Amino acid sequence: MADADPRCLLLVHAHPDDETIDNGATMARYAAEGVHVALVTCTLGEEGDIVVPELAHLGAAHEDRLAEHREGELRNAMSALGVTDHRILRGADRYRDSGMMGSPSNDHPRSFWRADPDEAALPLADIIRELRPQVMVTYGPDGGYGHPDHIQTHRVAMRAAELAGLAVDPPGGREPHIVSKIYWNCHPRSAARFSAKALQAENHTPFLLDESAISVTDDSFATCVIDGSGHLAAKAAALRAHATQLSVHGPFFALSNNVGRLIAGEEHYHLAHRRPDLAPAGRLEGDLFAGI
Numbered sequence: 001m002a003d004a005d006p007r008c009l010l011l012v013h014a015h016p017d018d019e020t021i022d023n024g025a026t027m028a029r030y031a032a033e034g035v036h037v038a039l040v041t042c043t044l045g046e047e048g049d050i051v052v053p054e055l056a057h058l059g060a061a062h063e064d065r066l067a068e069h070r071e072g073e074l075r076n077a078m079s080a081l082g083v084t085d086h087r088i089l090r091g092a093d094r095y096r097d098s099g100m101m102g103s104p105s106n107d108h109p110r111s112f113w114r115a116d117p118d119e120a121a122l123p124l125a126d127i128i129r130e131l132r133p134q135v136m137v138t139y140g141p142d143g144g145y146g147h148p149d150h151i152q153t154h155r156v157a158m159r160a161a162e163l164a165g166l167a168v169d170p171p172g173g174r175e176p177h178i179v180s181k182i183y184w185n186c187h188p189r190s191a192a193r194f195s196a197k198a199l200q201a202e203n204h205t206p207f208l209l210d211e212s213a214i215s216v217t218d219d220s221f222a223t224c225v226i227d228g229s230g231h232l233a234a235k236a237a238a239l240r241a242h243a244t245q246l247s248v249h250g251p252f253f254a255l256s257n258n259v260g261r262l263i264a265g266e267e268h269y270h271l272a273h274r275r276p277d278l279a280p281a282g283r284l285e286g287d288l289f290a291g292i
């Protein structure tokens with residue numbers, strides 16, 4: 001029997017659908033290569049808009065049953081990507097989706113935005129010590145576009161990586177583990193421009209063109225690009241699985257703001273942390289595990 005692939009990639013996200021939007025092709029590619037791809041999602045998206053009118057009754061302002069529905073969407077999306085290890089932070093005792101910045105749901109007693117990052121990081125540190133990933137992917141300090149749960153996910157994930165490496169008070173009693181490389185998701189301006197031009201060229205699309213609706217970074221901020229173009233069908237299927245949150249039409253998808261975005265095979269990352277003894281990374285890596 002072939003030796004098991006020793007590589008483990010951990011992704012930490014705020015809501016169901018973020019993982020597929022930012023990393024769907026990457027997850028499918030590494031899962032297909034035999035890498036242990038693990039996802040931790042910090043909330044179940046209770047406050048989400050619902051783009052399927054027939055399911056509007058599940059919404060927070062009505063039956064407030066969107067969490068279990070989106071958990072099912074997440075299961076289907078992970079099945080499409082070939083990812084079998086996906087967990088909700090703290091499980092049944094999870095944090096609640098905080099809603100957009102400044103919305104009343106920020107103040108919900110269980111909102112993730114109100115959590116103490118040090119406390120929320122403990123169960124994630126234990127998962128890191130259990131899985132011992134060489135690579136972790138999460139958001140940068142602004143959460144990518146300023147959503148409170150994305151900002152909090154960044155804080156909790158970075159703190160958890162610190163705690164996991166400490167030799168004291170081992171979370172869960174497991175041996176310390178230092179993540180070799182931590183990457184932040186990023187969306188370079190040129191990729192957003194390419195997406196907008198592709199949408200502009202599409203004759204019959206139901207989606208809007210609005211480049212300002214997508215948070216972008218300078219191209220130079222990306223230090224790694226993963227070509228997952230061989231897994232576009234899996235990414236599109238996983239996006240379709242998140243049916244309450246987004247629509248797919250041809251090679252494009254749109255969230256509830258109906259702004260069209262290309263379902264891209266290339267996904268971009270910024271190397272935010274590298275274990276000091278590793279060789280310096282090249283200008284633009286093509287593999288999250290490069291140099292490990």
Ligand SMILES: CC(=O)N[C@H]1[C@@H](O[C@@H]2[C@H](O)[C@H](O)[C@@H](O)[C@H](O)[C@H]2O)O[C@H](CO)[C@@H](O)[C@@H]1O
Pocket residue numbers: 015016017018021045046047048049097098099100147245255256257258
């Ligand atoms: C991709 C993502 O993070 N989605 C979040 C986000 O949803 C957005 C929100 O409803 C906004 O008001 C819309 O204009 C936008 O189109 C949505 O994507 O925030 C939700 C509430 O916290 C969250 O459930 C959803 O996963």
Ligand SMILES: [Zn+2]
Pocket residue numbers: 014015018147150
């Ligand atoms: Zn999100």
